[in-house]
Amino acid sequence: MQTHTGGPSAHPRRLILATRNAGKVSELRAILDAADLGIELVGADAYPHIPDVKETGVTFAENALLKAHALAQATGCPAVADDSGLCVDVLGGAPGIFSARWAGTHGDDRANLDLLLAQLGDIADEHRGAHFACAAALALPDGTERVVEGTLKGTLRHTPSGTGGFGYDPILQPLGDTRTCAELTPTEKNAISHRGEAFRALAPVVRELLG
Template sequence: MRIVLATRNAGKIAELRRILSGFEIVGLEEFPEIGDVKETGLTFAENALLKAHAVAQQSGLPAVADDSGLCVDALNGMPGVFSARWSGTHGDDKANLNLLLAQISDVPDEHRGGSFVCAAALALPSGVERVVEGVLPGTVIGAPRGSNGFGYDPIFVPEGDARTTAELTADEKDAISHRGRAFRALSPIVAELL
């Protein structure tokens, strides 16, 4: 069974193909006629469901979508759902990361807690939907380290580790990541419904 992953983000597609290895995952690159879905929700779950439903309806196939981001305690949970466009331009990872670091530059290390959060949603063309959430708690550090991953990975140290998520191997990151946790929780639901 083919499942459309509602993204054109190559890093996310590769990551989710590894996590959902039991399914044939195709990205939106195979559906150029499907436009971007506006993320107008105020929660990760709302945005994930918006994208999954839009892609399921337009493709006629089951669709999986996620919305994820970094929630920083010292910023009252922001950038949260605005993580990918925190600096004003969607997907400018470097600008987003630099703005976040500037905003917490005076925050002491002991108050730099936060978490990566991911809502993963499945929508069928019939309208059936399911959504689950995965969370990875940790700390935001003051300067980027590592070259793996994307987004805020170079400044986030998972709880219980000394390395950033950008310093982890793909397999190590998949095993603990917010996205990995959410999609592993979604996987049996996908299997049951399909």
């Protein structure tokens, strides 16, 4: 966890989530509501004039901080951002920060999945360990920052299974389960997911910095 001290934010009761993904906004809102923080949460779509930030960092934490700081500076409000991906043991942690563009085009889930499965085609089950990783960052307009992380360990299937979720969910089978992440209900997935773990760890940080 990284910490830099600073003064209070000008807008301590509004928190901006650096995404235009309504699902992520709803997920963080549910976690913060459960923590009874009394924070107004809005997505980046509330600020359509602010451009998306290029993810030029070399770690999940760096990318999350880049996005959070950019939004905090642009809006004058505290901001939260996350970056996540799949880390495969036999690939030395790849695709990692390149997960969303592993096949070359950003966000082409099917192409990314097909390429990864082809690369792992000859890898035996006992060597198909992998985990999802997520870094969630909170940044205040004065430069204060915190980062927390979450992981979901599992093994990779040889073929996709399930229609839920997105990205690599159809091939990651969480440890202790017989289903892939894409076969879990949203509630089941949020309870164990890397993003859910990171966001839940972020709730007390929000309480500490925003009161």
